Amino acid sequence: MVKAVVLGAAGGIGQPLSLLLKTCSLISELRLYDVVNTPGVASDLSHISSLAKITGYLPANDGLEKTLTGADIVVIPAGIPRKPGMTRDDLFKINAGIVRELVTGIAKFCPKAFVLIISNPVNSTVPIAAEVLKAHNVFDATRLFGVTTLDVVRASTFTAEIVGEKDSRKIVVPVVGGHSGETIVPLLSLAQPACKIPADKLDGLVHRIQFGGDEVVAAKDGSGSATLSMAFAAQGEKGIIEPTFVYLPGVPGGEEVSKALGGIDFFAVPVELGPNGVVKATNPFPAISDYEKKLLAVAIKDLSGNIAKGVEFAKTAKPTKL
Ligand SMILES: NC(=O)c1ccc[n+]([C@@H]2O[C@H](COP(=O)([O-])OP(=O)(O)OC[C@H]3O[C@@H](n4cnc5c(N)ncnc54)[C@H](O)[C@@H]3O)[C@@H](O)[C@H]2O)c1
Numbered sequence: 001m002v003k004a005v006v007l008g009a010a011g012g013i014g015q016p017l018s019l020l021l022k023t024c025s026l027i028s029e030l031r032l033y034d035v036v037n038t039p040g041v042a043s044d045l046s047h048i049s050s051l052a053k054i055t056g057y058l059p060a061n062d063g064l065e066k067t068l069t070g071a072d073i074v075v076i077p078a079g080i081p082r083k084p085g086m087t088r089d090d091l092f093k094i095n096a097g098i099v100r101e102l103v104t105g106i107a108k109f110c111p112k113a114f115v116l117i118i119s120n121p122v123n124s125t126v127p128i129a130a131e132v133l134k135a136h137n138v139f140d141a142t143r144l145f146g147v148t149t150l151d152v153v154r155a156s157t158f159t160a161e162i163v164g165e166k167d168s169r170k171i172v173v174p175v176v177g178g179h180s181g182e183t184i185v186p187l188l189s190l191a192q193p194a195c196k197i198p199a200d201k202l203d204g205l206v207h208r209i210q211f212g213g214d215e216v217v218a219a220k221d222g223s224g225s226a227t228l229s230m231a232f233a234a235q236g237e238k239g240i241i242e243p244t245f246v247y248l249p250g251v252p253g254g255e256e257v258s259k260a261l262g263g264i265d266f267f268a269v270p271v272e273l274g275p276n277g278v279v280k281a282t283n284p285f286p287a288i289s290d291y292e293k294k295l296l297a298v299a300i301k302d303l304s305g306n307i308a309k310g311v312e313f314a315k316t317a318k319p320t321k322l
């Protein structure tokens, strides 16, 4: 049975995600942490008749330590979301420090936990997390994940609309790269089952998958970004091979994938998951179309800058004292 933690549990993603985790039969204990409101959220969810015992913590009285000690899995949706006109990179200024602080707690209090990072910009916050864990000598790349599943969920939904499939769950599209704009690369040529996308619809579909987050930010008109679809995505897909953003040199099969991509360190690729984390990173690139190779080249360029920014921040900013 699993002891799970949500950091940022009182937020737009944190609350529905905590609800979904409270009803998950694999979880025996669920601990919620935020800088505000977790006692209330935990009290509310505690009335649900399900297996998971739930507790809420705030920073006071060693709240982070109590939340994290003994945790098996930590999901992090803490941090500010976008408003219209912002890029995910605009969130770096605030969220980089939040992620660094929370991952420092993980390094100290539950260094063997699986860590799933939702906080944007994922392209930079995951490299920050890796550097913090390295600095504490507890980094295990097979247990650190940037959550890019929402891109996979969107790719299924939007592709199904185009090909006229009523049940979008039947269409699975691997989405690789990073999690922002053109770093998001849907590999429609590898969709299962094979999908015939009309040539005049391809650019539009790819653009919608890459910039789907903007649709929600615009519709919410200043009150945040995707929360409910994100919570759905973060509760996990059902397969054992899922695209996720990982540190390639540290996972089995990752060196080969990194080499195929010109040496980039972090990339979302379909990853085989087991009880101990990443079993193998798979290399889908030999089979992709020329069109997708061009998308990939743009993604690698943008993503390299985002990764370097995260690594630089983690190495140079003052260390977090807990
Ligand atoms: N990876 C993805 O696909 C994806 C999808 C949607 C949103 N996001 C990102 O997730 C993040 C959260 O989005 P949201 O809509 O839930 O925002 P939100 O503002 O509704 O919630 C964020 C929560 O984090 C909490 N928080 C802030 N600092 C904290 C700290 N130091 N420790 C603990 N908690 C802290 C806040 O109090 C708040 O409750 C944003 O950065 C957003 O861009 C990522």
Ligand SMILES: O=C(O)C[C@H](O)C(=O)O
Pocket (backbone or CB within 6 Å): 081, 082, 088, 120, 150, 179, 212, 213, 214, 216, 217, 225, 226
């Ligand atoms: O778009 C955002 O800022 C939130 C999230 O990354 C998303 O893809 O919906």
